[in-house]
Amino acid sequence: MTNRTTWQRLILSASSSTLTALLLCASVPTQASAPTSGFSAKTPNTDVASSSAYVSHFWDALVLEPQTAWSQLRKSFAWQDQRLSAQAQARVDKWIEHYRASPENIATITQRATPWLAFITQQVDARNLPGEIALIPFIESSFDPSARSHRGAAGLWQFMPGTGDALGLVRNGHYDGRLDVITSTQAALDYIEMQADQWYDGNLPLSLAAYNAGAGTVNRAVRNAQSQGKSGHYWNLQLPNETMQYVPKLHAIAAIVADPERYNVNLPEIEAEPAFAKVQLSHSLTLSEASRLLDVEQSALAELNPGLLNGAIDPRSAQTLLVPDEASHAMIAKLSQGESQSAQVAEPIPDTYRVERGDNLSTIAARHNLTQQHIMRLNAIERPDTLQPGQLLTLSDS
Incomplete structure (x- = not known):
């Protein structure tokens, strides 16, 4: 869960009258801070100076660093202060060194995350999940929503066809929900939470291992470990090599994001709010028509909507079109209300x-x-x- 400082909480929740009261309190020295001797009510200059100092300190406390997607993500990290065993930490350190050896790869991948990181971080935080979960696409797809593996996995979260179907991700000749960042992110987080609750009493590292290798593989490994007197936690399981590296990779990239200067890594600037707006449509619309109506590049729309396989949205498969945030809000509203020359009446269902x-x-x-x-x-x-x-x-x- 995102942690806010005390001053941040005051700013977010205080009314103007509350702030006025705080200012008044801040301008009056407390009894504990008053001199124990030599104090006189007839020293107005000293009082003014003291009050000014307190007001100054109050406003200094209100000066916050600009929020970015990275700062929001760091606030929600939950694993960085965990003490791992020496053996587990060695597995993490191995991947930290691997990533540090190729900083240009980190730069490329994190740049590719620019449109998506703020949105994913918000979704992870809304579920009170560790912020590290938002970096899974770094490992799965290098933050490429159009990525496809030779085994058939696709999208930012690399869903196999059968898994995507089971999670309700629509897949046909016009649309692939695995490539839709909005729907696939919700499905991925649902899947991680569901497996953690169903099999592992909320244990997320085990759920992430199951996300990678399947619950059957992980459950067998847990039983084998427990039969040998081990705890059955992720770090002492014998799993396929890719799954053995999965959680250490996530720890490693999170450690670098948490303190990029320490690892001589430069992260791109990413705004704290998503870089796109959602348009809910009840009618078919091509990206070419949307480009003309919104006065945005068609290529920008295509990049934000990789799930639209034929360059058009069909509400029978998908209803949400992502558009660049700088698009006209008036036109976005009109599109949402169906004011488009391309509006069509849905075809009747055949017998x-x-x-x-x-x-x-x-x-x-x-x-x-x-x-x-x-x-x-x-x-x-x-x-x-x-x-x-x-x-x-x-x-x-x-």
Whole structure:
């Protein structure tokens, strides 16, 4: 949880009358601070000087450093003061040295994080999760929301297709929710919290290991460790090598972000607020049309919306378009209200649909604005993975 100093709390919560009262209190020396001898009520110059000093100290206390995404992130760090065992710390130090050896890579990755870091930090903080969790995309995708692995994982959080489907991330020929930073971030944090609660009594390092290797792999490792009289904590498990390095990497990059000067690393300036605005749409819209209406570069819209595979948003798959924050707020409001030449009436739902190669129940449901359960009920489908190409599905009760 983000920690604020006492003065920050006063600033955020105090009314003008409260601040006035604080000023009055600050201008009067306390009894403890008054001289024990030689004090006279007839020394107004001394009183004025003393009062001025107290007021000056009060306002000095109100001078805060400008907030950035990095400063907000550091406030929410929770692991930096933890004492690790010598063996665990050695694993972290190994990765600190690895990252320090290539500062240009850190510069590239953190620069790529510029549009996303403030938003992700806010989402992590809202859940009272350690701020270190916001740096998982550094490890997973180098903060590239369009990243794809040779194994099929995609997006900032590198979801495999099956995992994304299970978490409700829509995936079809027009849209891939794994590439949508808004929806994939929510899904990733849901997944981390869910596994921590379901399997590990809230233990986040074990949940992160399961995020990387799967809960089955981690649970077996925990049982093996416990059978040998060990605690079953992450640091004494025997896991696949990538998973053994996963949490140490996160500790290492967080340590560098916490004190970049110590490690001779320069971090890019990133504003404390997200660099984009959200536009909720109920109608289809191409990025070309949005670019013209908002007077922003189409390439900027494409970078903010990598989940739109065909350069257009279809509300049957996604309803949120991200636009640069400098776009006209008036036009953003008009788009949200559906005032666009491209507004279309949604197509009626057909009575039937023939399954094509590559289809799955999730994509079919999203394409026709239906739920998977609705299609399964109409077609007496017990398992969604039994669909076959050429199969005719009933979509409507009529």
